Structure formats: C-alpha cells, structure tokens
Amino acid sequence: MLALDVGTSSVRAALYDSAAREVEGARARVEWSFSTTADGGAEVEADAAVALAAGVVDRALTLAEGEGVRRVELLATACFWHSLVGVDDEGRAVTPVYGWADTRAASDAAALREQMDERETHARTGCRFHASYWPAKLLRIKRERPAEWRAARRWMTFGELLMLRLCGAGAASVSMASGTGLLNLRACEWDAPLATTLGVKAEQLPALARDGETFALTEEFAARWPALRGARVLAPVGDGAANNIGEACASRERAALMVGTSAAMRVVYEGEPPASLDPALWCYRADRRRVAVGGALSDGGGLFAWLKRTLATGARDGEALERALDATGPDAHGLTVLPFWSGERSTGWHPFASGAVLGLTAHTRPEEIVRACLEAIAYRLALVARSLDAHAPGAEVRASGGALRASPPWAQMISDVLGRPLRLSAAGEASARGAVLLALEAAGAIKSVADFEAPAAAAVEPDEARHAVYLRASGRQQRLYELLVGDQQTARLLRTPV
Numbered sequence: 001m002l003a004l005d006v007g008t009s010s011v012r013a014a015l016y017d018s019a020a021r022e023v024e025g026a027r028a029r030v031e032w033s034f035s036t037t038a039d040g041g042a043e044v045e046a047d048a049a050v051a052l053a054a055g056v057v058d059r060a061l062t063l064a065e066g067e068g069v070r071r072v073e074l075l076a077t078a079c080f081w082h083s084l085v086g087v088d089d090e091g092r093a094v095t096p097v098y099g100w101a102d103t104r105a106a107s108d109a110a111a112l113r114e115q116m117d118e119r120e121t122h123a124r125t126g127c128r129f130h131a132s133y134w135p136a137k138l139l140r141i142k143r144e145r146p147a148e149w150r151a152a153r154r155w156m157t158f159g160e161l162l163m164l165r166l167c168g169a170g171a172a173s174v175s176m177a178s179g180t181g182l183l184n185l186r187a188c189e190w191d192a193p194l195a196t197t198l199g200v201k202a203e204q205l206p207a208l209a210r211d212g213e214t215f216a217l218t219e220e221f222a223a224r225w226p227a228l229r230g231a232r233v234l235a236p237v238g239d240g241a242a243n244n245i246g247e248a249c250a251s252r253e254r255a256a257l258m259v260g261t262s263a264a265m266r267v268v269y270e271g272e273p274p275a276s277l278d279p280a281l282w283c284y285r286a287d288r289r290r291v292a293v294g295g296a297l298s299d300g301g302g303l304f305a306w307l308k309r310t311l312a313t314g315a316r317d318g319e320a321l322e323r324a325l326d327a328t329g330p331d332a333h334g335l336t337v338l339p340f341w342s343g344e345r346s347t348g349w350h351p352f353a354s355g356a357v358l359g360l361t362a363h364t365r366p367e368e369i370v371r372a373c374l375e376a377i378a379y380r381l382a383l384v385a386r387s388l389d390a391h392a393p394g395a396e397v398r399a400s401g402g403a404l405r406a407s408p409p410w411a412q413m414i415s416d417v418l419g420r421p422l423r424l425s426a427a428g429e430a431s432a433r434g435a436v437l438l439a440l441e442a443a444g445a446i447k448s449v450a451d452f453e454a455p456a457a458a459a460v461e462p463d464e465a466r467h468a469v470y471l472r473a474s475g476r477q478q479r480l481y482e483l484l485v486g487d488q489q490t491a492r493l494l495r496t497p498v
Helices: 046-066 106-115 118-125 134-144 146-151 158-167 174-178 192-198 219-224 239-246 301-310 318-327 366-388 402-406 408-418 430-442 464-486 488-495
Strands: 002-006 010-015 028-031 042-044 074-079 085-087 154-156 232-234 254-259 263-270 282-285 290-297 336-338 356-358 396-400 422-425 456-460
Touching: 002 046, 002 158, 002 239, 002 430, 010 046, 028 046, 042 046, 046 158, 046 219, 074 158, 074 239, 074 430, 085 146, 085 158, 106 134, 118 192, 134 146, 134 192, 154 158, 158 232, 174 282, 232 430, 239 254, 239 263, 239 282, 239 290, 239 430, 254 366, 254 408, 263 366, 290 366, 301 366, 301 402, 318 366, 318 408, 336 366, 336 464, 356 366, 356 464, 366 408, 366 464, 396 402, 396 408, 402 408, 408 422, 408 456, 408 464, 464 488
Parallel strands: 002 074, 074 232, 254 396, 396 422
Antiparallel strands: 002 010, 010 028, 085 154, 254 263, 263 290, 282 290, 336 356, 422 456
C-alpha cells in the first residue's frame, strides 16, 4: 500500500507491505512551508499544495516501479490537523489553506469566549477557543474577508480538499474533523450549537466518512498512476494521532512526545473522551474507537530553525552549535524565554501571547540564547506532561521528530526537565506508518494496530541534579509568564504595533 504523509514542513510518500513494513527504495520527500505574514498569517495556495502532494506520489510510484511494484491496493494519508479552506459549488478553492499557525483570529477567539461557555464547548469538542481552530478562523473570514465568506459554499481541511481532487469526494474522517474544534466528540457529528453561533449551515461542512469507508481515484488520477488504478483510498487521518499509532503508543501505558515544526505530547487509547478534561489539554480522535488526549506547543523545531537562521548560529557548522549547546550548563545563561513566536496553544491558550527573551546582557552569546529557547520549550512540555499524568500515569515516553534526532543535547534537556527517561524512536516515518496501520485495521487486513510494536532506540536518562536546576528555572519562567502573558492587557499591549 502507499502512505502519503502531508506535514507542514514536508510531504512524504512511501510504499508499505501488508505487515506495515516500508518497501526499501520507494520513498519520496519534498520540503515545503506555509507563507507567513507580519500580522501572524500562515497560509498556502490550495492548488499549489495539492500539486505538490501529487508530485510526491509521482516520484514514489516511479521508485516503486523500479523495485518491481506494479500494483498498490490501498492509499492511506496522514495530514496536518486544524487547516481550513473554503471551496465553491464547483469545488474550486476560494480561499488559501489557512494553517494552524495562523494567529490572525486571536481577537475572534477572545470574542467567542464572551459569546459562549468555553468550558462546556471544550467538554463537547475537546478544543478551546483559539486562533488555530475553525470557529475563530471562520469568524475572522466573515469579519475581514466577506467576499471569501460569501463565495465559500463548503468548508474543509486540506485533507478533504486533497480527497476532493484525487477522488471527487470530500468526506472527512472523524480524526480530521476532531481537529477542527467543531466536532462533538462523543456523538461524532458536527456540533450544532457552535455551528449556529458561527452562522455555518450543516451542508457547508464535510460529510463524515464511515468506519472502513473507501473511495476510488478519479479517471484522471487513475490514468496518471496506473499502479493505483482500482486502489481503495481512505479518508486522511490526523498526523498527530497517526504518529502515536506508528510509534506503538496506542494505550495509556505509553505517551508520544514529538518535536517537529511544533511540539506535542499525546496519549491515544481505546474508549470515550474523558469525562473531565484539564483546560491545558485538548482531546481529538484517532478513529471512532480511539481518542487522542494531549497538548501542543506552536513552537518546536521551527523555532530552533528560526534561531539558527536569524542568529547565524551553526549556519556553517551545525556540529559546532551542538557542541556549544552541550557545553553550556543548565540554566547557566541567566535568560528566561517565553517561547511563543507562533503564539500559545497549550497550556494557557492565551490568544495574544508572543515570544520574549528576558535577561539579555552585553555578554550574552548567541548559543546561550538558543539553549535558553530550547530549555523554555522543554519547560512548556513538562507542563503538558503534568496534565497528562491524570490520563496516563507513569506512562513510558516515546520521543520522535527530526528536531530531536538532529540535536541529542536537546533530547537530553527534555529528559532532564521532565525528570523521566525518553525512549527515542527508531521507527522512521511514524505518521506514515500509523496511517498504514489504521488503514490495514479498517480494511480488515489486521486485527488491531496494538499488535504491532515499533522499534525504539536506547533511552535518554535524566540527571537528577540538572532536573533540580530546571525545576527552579521553570518556576521562574511560569512567574514571568503570568505577568506578561496571563495578564491579557499586558499581552495585548506587547503584541499591538505602535
């Protein structure tokens, strides 16, 4: 089968066999990114994004043919959560694809908190009112872009848009729908009170795919990809949930910690959404059997990359930067960082949060700023981990993501901050593998995704002395957070241009 993994920094496609083992020599990948704007925008042109994903499939199938693969029976996709795009009656995109990192709807999220009971909505949908989710995004479009609002006959994520192009149908998996902030998680249907408040009609929202429902490629794409002619295509699933499945973190005994462009910590397990959900956390679905509970930071590896570009640190010698990070002691730089370059999601969900580096002096070195930022992200992940303990007490932590693989010192920092071992992943493309396992289970080819283990490397062990230092430093960060971010008047002032 073919797995397509559409992330916010890369698109990958690879071939897998019926035991979810990757076929060697048949993987294709291309880097890409959303366009950002000074006012907090993060968007991409819809048809260009579809063309890029299709081009990656082209390359993967060409490579597969060289490996002797002539027929592919299933197409499974993992796709980034929380995007929004509007299409007209003909299925043409009338808006860009707005990504989760788009913060321009911050004031609309704040307005929703005045209009509706956020606690009740969080309990139904698993999502807080925040610029990353559909409700605030839709309100911003209605307010700022009325022409787009009128032209859009249907709203969908990029996953459904991709399905619409490839198959002529735009059904949404409950996994993708759960990441919109507009799905009633228990009923697995669109939330009527919220849709009414937004002025969105039921027919403007995607149909929800049934368990195991598959689709067929249009004639255009069947002709373009002969190996996929007749293949069953499943509705895309959220990449975060797929990552847990691919890492064999599908029970309360294991939590997945992922640091890619963003950072997140999640548990996936069979059962219903929790009766009580900590305000710091969200709850989505992996499928109709499983829920995903966790927290996500908007800044992770993307901030690390920004620091290296902006400070010109490690641009010529990445190994030198890693050595410098390793040589600097925990919290030895005298800096406190609020790592909200792309706004805040977990744990406070404050709509006007922005980044800050405090404590700079004439003697501060660039590598110290970098280390302080990486430690700061680890402090926020520790807050997520603390909230998750109610749902997965004592869970083993499986860690993955290109950012951690490229920076062993950062993995050590996170382990030291958490005070817990990190079992680093050796699974490779975990989200793609997870999408494959979910597809095989849905198709009846395997009994359960839980029967499949994932390879893991040796654990990174925490150091107790460094952990003690980090506990004090994280407390300092939290006090400054409450002053500069928790106080919304201050946060709004810091974010408002003169």
